[in-house]
Amino acid sequence: MTxxxxxxxxxxxxxxxxxxxxxxxxxxxxxxKEALPGGKMNRIEKDGYQFDLGPTIVMMPxxxxxxxxxxxxxxxxxxxxxxxxxxYRVYFGDKVDxxxxxxxxxxxxxxxxxxxxxxxxxxxxxxxxxxxKRFTIAKKYxxxxxxxxxxxxxxxxMLKQAMKLKTLDNADHFLDKYIKNExxxxxxxxxxxxxxxxxxxxxxxxxxxxxxxxxxxxxFIKGGMHTMATAMERLFLELGxxxxxxxxVEEIAIENGVAKGIYLDGHKREADFVVCNADFxxxxxxxxxxxxxxxxxxxxKIDSMKYSCSxxxxxxxxxxxxxxxxxVHNFVFNENLDQNLHDIFxxxxxxxxxxxxxxxxxxxxxxxPEGKDGLYILMPVSDxxxxxxxxxxxxxxxxxxxxxxxxxxxxxxxxxxxxxxxETYMTPKDFAAKFNAYNGACFGLQPxxxxxxxxxxxxxATHCDNLYFTGSSTxxxxxxxxxxxxxxxxxxxxxxDDKEILFDYY
Ligand SMILES: Cc1cc2nc3c(=O)[nH]c(=O)nc-3n(C[C@H](O)[C@H](O)[C@H](O)COP(=O)(O)OP(=O)(O)OC[C@H]3O[C@@H](n4cnc5c(N)ncnc54)[C@H](O)[C@@H]3O)c2cc1C
Numbered sequence: 001m002t003x004x005x006x007x008x009x010x011x012x013x014x015x016x017x018x019x020x021x022x023x024x025x026x027x028x029x030x031x032x033k034e035a036l037p038g039g040k041m042n043r044i045e046k047d048g049y050q051f052d053l054g055p056t057i058v059m060m061p062x063x064x065x066x067x068x069x070x071x072x073x074x075x076x077x078x079x080x081x082x083x084x085x086x087x088y089r090v091y092f093g094d095k096v097d098x099x100x101x102x103x104x105x106x107x108x109x110x111x112x113x114x115x116x117x118x119x120x121x122x123x124x125x126x127x128x129x130x131x132x133k134r135f136t137i138a139k140k141y142x143x144x145x146x147x148x149x150x151x152x153x154x155x156x157x158m159l160k161q162a163m164k165l166k167t168l169d170n171a172d173h174f175l176d177k178y179i180k181n182e183x184x185x186x187x188x189x190x191x192x193x194x195x196x197x198x199x200x201x202x203x204x205x206x207x208x209x210x211x212x213x214x215x216x217x218x219x220f221i222k223g224g225m226h227t228m229a230t231a232m233e234r235l236f237l238e239l240g241x242x243x244x245x246x247x248x249v250e251e252i253a254i255e256n257g258v259a260k261g262i263y264l265d266g267h268k269r270e271a272d273f274v275v276c277n278a279d280f281x282x283x284x285x286x287x288x289x290x291x292x293x294x295x296x297x298x299x300x301k302i303d304s305m306k307y308s309c310s311x312x313x314x315x316x317x318x319x320x321x322x323x324x325x326x327x328v329h330n331f332v333f334n335e336n337l338d339q340n341l342h343d344i345f346x347x348x349x350x351x352x353x354x355x356x357x358x359x360x361x362x363x364x365x366x367x368x369p370e371g372k373d374g375l376y377i378l379m380p381v382s383d384x385x386x387x388x389x390x391x392x393x394x395x396x397x398x399x400x401x402x403x404x405x406x407x408x409x410x411x412x413x414x415x416x417x418x419x420x421x422x423e424t425y426m427t428p429k430d431f432a433a434k435f436n437a438y439n440g441a442c443f444g445l446q447p448x449x450x451x452x453x454x455x456x457x458x459x460x461a462t463h464c465d466n467l468y469f470t471g472s473s474t475x476x477x478x479x480x481x482x483x484x485x486x487x488x489x490x491x492x493x494x495x496x497d498d499k500e501i502l503f504d505y506y
Contacts, residue, residue, distance in 0.1 A: 011039025014277030038229025196308025196443030317422030
């Protein structure tokens with residue numbers, strides 16, 4: 001008889017783990033509290049408009065494809081993709097009429113950089129070279145492997161590699177060495193927000209995110225990101241797996257230090273292994289009730305950890321198309337981005353916030369009624385444990401109006417407030433309630449130095465056998481491609497324990 005695995009949660013990492021395990025010969029069942037697959041990669045459908053709820057930017061497409069290729073499928077049959085060029089447009093509040101288009105074609109990109117600052121062009125290339133070196137080390141030795149025991153990190157070889165990563169510097173400080181122009185520097189540092197950490201606090205290594213954009217590009221999946229979730233669900237069902245939606249797991253059944261299944265409605269559902277995709281801090285606090293099994297992750301420890309920022313989102317159905325706005329991805333930075341970043345991580349209510357506008361219906365018109373566009377607008381905000389203000393209707397209206405006011409200064413959006421026909425919001429409270437994101441933090445535990453690599457929660461539970469964690473709060477961290485790696489690591493850990501398969505991580 002094949003062994004049974006229960007997977008808690010059909011987020012990206014839950015689906016990817018389930019596919020890998022089903023493919024490896026296990027009988028896998030996913031239990032998901034929401035009605036759709038994808039977790040934060042969910043879909044909002046309203047008044048004929050369809051929006052991705054969370055992720056929109058596809059980086060490292062090879063990792064998206066890997067899961068389909070592993071199962072002998074052609075990824076193009078599941079997630080047809082198109083490369084975007086230019087990748088995005090960046091507006092600065094003090095020069096809103098002179099935006100920059102950012103290309104992943106190096107020739108075009110260099111012309112843009114030289115146009116911003118001749119002096120910094122050489123520094124830009126030096127930055128690329130330095131971070132590329134670190135990226136190859138991180139990819140080879142850190143982000144694709146677990147740190148199961150202390151000696152997996154604390155050994156001469158790994159310590160030598162860690163030194164090469166030069167993680168002690170923060171992103172902002174690191175860029176200071178190469179680039180003087182403030183706008184250019186901001187264009188290469190804001191991407192740490194993709195994983196919910198400030199460039200002033202995030203290790204300089206995370207400036208590899210813009211480097212990956214510049215050198216490898218970004219992509220659009222037909223139908224938007226949610227296509228990846230439905231495609232993984234389809235593949236999992238084709239492989240013979242099963243999913244139960246609208247069902248909340250109450251507890252992980254743990255007996256004598258071994259996970260034995262899960263509890264649903266007070267009834268135990270038995271399994272040989274449990275893979276938990278529910279956010280690690282939430283799961284440790286609420287689903288692992290056995291104190292010994294928590295190991296060092298006591299409730300006190302969970303609350304003392306640092307959480308990534310959250311997001312306020314507006315999904316607007318518009319009564320027209322925005323031909324004058326040419327790009328699918330648009331970043332709008334206010335005059336005082338530094339203050340803005342400080343306020344997000346200090347918990348202050350934001351003034352003149354910076355935000356991101358995504359218009360997926362430009363790439364795929366079927367996502368909005370004919371002749372109309374849908375606007376997805378994201379503003380990074382404090383997580384619930386940091387915010388020193390309440391999320392209520394007043395806060396929503398305050399942010400809504402301040403965003404619309406700022407947008408009206410952008411060519412093409414001058415009359416935006418009169419063109420809205422449908423409106424939906426997501427707040428940090430909604431992320432907590434819908435997906436059990438601890439503190440409503442959109443990217444899980446903040447990837448500070450002391451919460452990265454061997455110091456981030458690992459996949460294999462330290463004090464309970466047959467229990468594995470996967471997802472953004474575990475190593476290697478947040479972002480769709482990175483949680484796909486976390487799923488791969490979780491499955492390798494399970495296979496290592498069950499079948500004594502040894503994976504070579506050097
Ligand atoms: C607004 C936003 C924008 C983003 N933009 C990007 C982007 O452009 N590109 C990118 O690569 N990444 C982006 N990200 C990050 C990316 O979306 C996440 O890192 C990734 O989707 C997280 O996947 P996950 O599997 O770890 O967790 P989740 O998506 O949180 O999945 C966990 C699942 O577990 C379920 N669950 C929780 N508790 C239970 C329970 N008790 N019982 C049953 N089910 C349970 C939840 O409902 C959920 O479905 C963005 C995230 C957000 C929020």
